[in-house]
Amino acid sequence: xxIQLHFPGNVAxxxxxxxNDAGEVLAIARDPKGNQQVFSWQRGEQVRQEVxxxxxxxxxxxxxxxxxxxxxxxxxSNLSSFKLSQELAKVSFxxxxxxxxxxxxxxxxxxxxxxxxLVNAERGETQAVVWEIxxxxxxxxxxxxxxxxxxxxxxxxxxxxxxxxLAALENNDYETAASSLNTFLDxxxxxxxPEQTRARWAxxxxxxxxxxxxxxxxx
Numbered sequence: 235x236x237i238q239l240h241f242p243g244n245v246a247x248x249x250x251x252x253x254n255d256a257g258e259v260l261a262i263a264r265d266p267k268g269n270q271q272v273f274s275w276q277r278g279e280q281v282r283q284e285v286x287x288x289x290x291x292x293x294x295x296x297x298x299x300x301x302x303x304x305x306x307x308x309x310x311s312n313l314s315s316f317k318l319s320q321e322l323a324k325v326s327f328x329x330x331x332x333x334x335x336x337x338x339x340x341x342x343x344x345x346x347x348x349x350x351x352l353v354n355a356e357r358g359e360t361q362a363v364v365w366e367i368x369x370x371x372x373x374x375x376x377x378x379x380x381x382x383x384x385x386x387x388x389x390x391x392x393x394x395x396x397x398x399x400l401a402a403l404e405n406n407d408y409e410t411a412a413s414s415l416n417t418f419l420d421x422x423x424x425x426x427x428p429e430q431t432r433a434r435w436a437x438x439x440x441x442x443x444x445x446x447x448x449x450x451x452x453x
Contacts, residue, residue, distance in 0.1 A: 241263040327350070
């Protein structure tokens with residue numbers, strides 16, 4: 235999913251410069267006269283202006299920025315593993331509704347959120363955006379297990395753990411999702427369910443945890 239950041243006032247260009255694990259994005263916007271302002275954004279909130287000392291103002295080379303090609307290597311050492319590099323190489327960051335713009339991912343946090351820009355090279359324009367990596371196959375697997383848990387009439391704690399994990403995934407909160415899945419695995423041996431069924435559920439949830447770990451460093 236891609237979210238375009240909309241800034242107040244007369245903005246000629248904008249760029250995202252970093253994102254933390256809370257999902258807070260720091261971005262720079264420039265007006266037609268070249269004046270720059272710092273803004274921050276988090277999901278569910280409006281873009282807000284920040285007061286930052288000139289000494290702390292991130293330096294942005296707007297000309298260089300508008301010439302950079304799309305590449306996940308721009309995220310560089312911010313990636314937690316080579317496996318993640320391979321996974322992201324399969325992802326299309328392009329905006330389908332704006333095919334003339336080049337996607338430029340820059341920084342990724344531990345929640346599968348990537349700050350970057352859409353670049354119109356011909357006009358030398360950049361626009362700050364945030365991509366949120368979705369894991370639909372993983373979510374589908376967990377929903378299937380939820381359905382099976384419900385059908386077997388298993389303890390509600392199992393259902394609660396999986397439901398919490400799914401809600402966390404929808405919010406790109408990978409650590410909470412992983413914690414909930416680990417709770418499910420811890421509780422599973424205490425449930426009176428045939429061993430074959432428990433083994434199948436444990437395998438599905440363990441595989442989901444493994445895939446989730448490719449996208450973040452889980453503590």
